[in-house]
Amino acid sequence: MKPNTGNLAALQECERQFQALTSRFISFLDSSSSISRWVIAHSGGLDSQLLLYLACKVLPRSQIVVLHINHNLQVEADGWSAFSERQAELNGVVHHSVSVTPNNSSEVAARDARYAAFNDFINEGDCVLFGHHADDQAETLLFRWLRGAGLTGLKGMPEQRELGQGYLLRPLLYCSRKQLEQAATEIGLEFIQDPSNDSIDYDRNFLRHKVLPELKLRWPQLLARWQKNADLVAKSESLLNHYLDQDLRQCLTTSRQLNLDEWGLLIEIKRPELIRRWVYNEIGFLLNEQQLEQIQHDVIQAQSDAIPIYLIQGHSLRRFRNHLYIVSPPSELLDNVEISEGGCWELGDGELTIELAKPLQKSLTLQRRKGGERCVPHGHAHSKSVKKLLQEADLPPWEKASWPLIFQGETVVAVPGICVCDGWDKESSGFSLLWRPLSLSD
Incomplete structure (x- = not known):
């Protein structure tokens, strides 16, 4: 009987892709030092299962912690938590499961609850590994473009950034979902299939199943090109912020007092961007266009004898003596x-x-x-x-x-x-x- 050369070629390609994926994963983690704990964001799906497998191959297992977030949104949720715990046990690593209650069943609410749990869990020196891949990045970029986003949104998901007291890394971000599937086939990896991922009622799922496949058929290099675009946008934003920070230093009396006389000397197009940059630097909140317009109209341009206030996530933006102040929410004041x-x-x-x-x-x-x-x-x-x-x-x-x-x-x-x-x-x-x-x- 003649060997099935088609299956052999597919197997060889799968093995090649897995070796390339492993090499990239190792190379990426080698650039990260002084990490006390590697926290695997583990749902039990394809990407997080492969992430756990690779991490256990190249990292000390004593430093690995599997963290599962139970969103309590589906009847299978408790079973997925049990699956995640079993995978950690099979790999000889510590497991934690955190139960959250999103405000509603939307993707945004689930994400907010999930990231709040990550923030609470990680300590200084921790690094959280996420399994986001190139297809996720493409979905994110297209979704943000359709919703309307500036430079910050169109730079996509960063490969690494600060998260709470620690860091976030996405070592699979430049790998396609197809590569991950081939790698999982190569090692015979078991993983969970979340049925909600097939529902095109969710916007991202609609893009994933109906839009991006057609685009990739027409432009096969779409994933790499969009990631390149995201990298270029990120560089442009970094350069813009560099120039804004130079102007900002000239306008600040202290870090939380902005001199409106100096600010008013800037060209008009710079002024709202400087406010946006200042607020982000101080409290980590990115103002949108509508909020910037309201701040300029209601706070900066208010009558000279007024004491206007604009609330931003518990903080307040106030004006006094032609200075703009960022005032933090009051903490418990020591008295007597x-x-x-x-x-x-x-x-x-x-x-x-x-x-x-x-x-x-x-x-x-x-x-x-x-x-x-x-x-x-x-x-x-x-x-x-x-x-x-x-x-x-x-x-x-x-x-x-x-x-x-x-x-x-x-x-x-x-x-x-x-x-x-x-x-x-x-x-x-x-x-x-x-x-x-x-x-x-x-």
Whole structure:
């Protein structure tokens, strides 16, 4: 009987593809050092199963952790968790399963819940490996183009980036799904088939099953060319950000205070992009065109005596004295703190440092401003209200309400960052007091 040369050629091609895939995987991971744990994002599907197989071939198994996210969206979800746990056991690596509850059954809600779980799980020095491949990248690029995206969206999924306290790597991103299927065939890999992946009710599935196959028939090199385009867009965005950061440095008073007089000197096309870049640098949120227009109209162009505010994921954008401020959500403020010796206190909205040359004769108390307080600033003959002192310091109004005060008994003896008052005998005790508000200093 003659050998089936067609099957032999297919097997040889499959083996060649697997060897190429393995070599690329090893080469990619060799460039990553100082990793304490390799966390495999494991659904049990083709790409994550192959990812686990390759990781166990080239990485110390003592450093590998399999992480499965149970979205609880399908009846098979618990069975997939059990399959993932069994695969980790067969490979002799640690397994963790995290159950999440997405806001709804949409792809976006599932992704948000999944990435929130990754953020919570990983520690400093961890690296999460994802099995995204070239077909996933093509779907992402086409989907974002159809929805409307700028440079950031059209650069696609990056091969690596920061994620929470650790990192995210996609070592299979330049490999096609066909290559992964051939590799899985070569090693006889078992994997889960998620039935929801076949439903074209989901936009990405429609692109995957109806659109991209036709495009690849017409342009066989589509995956490589689109990835090349994504790389070029990423370089263009990096260059743009380099120039924006140069202009941004000229406009910042502190990292969270932008001088609108300097900003207004820029050419018009740069101004919204600079706001977008500044906000992203500080809080990691990328403003869209509509949000930028609203900020410029409602905040920057508001009446001069107005105190406008624009909320961004818990943070707020405020304007005062022709400066734009990014104000973080309030944390728990330290209050009613007894001070018997020098030291440094993190108060929630800033850092207070007191250095003493001699021990205090009487203990002090840090209290938050409540209104109506008065003191006699050192060198002044008469008392002044704390409210007046804060107004004269030209502080943003949102900073004044809970400004820290230092009391000795019932007497205000210091308004940190503003003045020292009579009642604190600095000549006999000798001290220095430094207040660094988080929103007003770098």
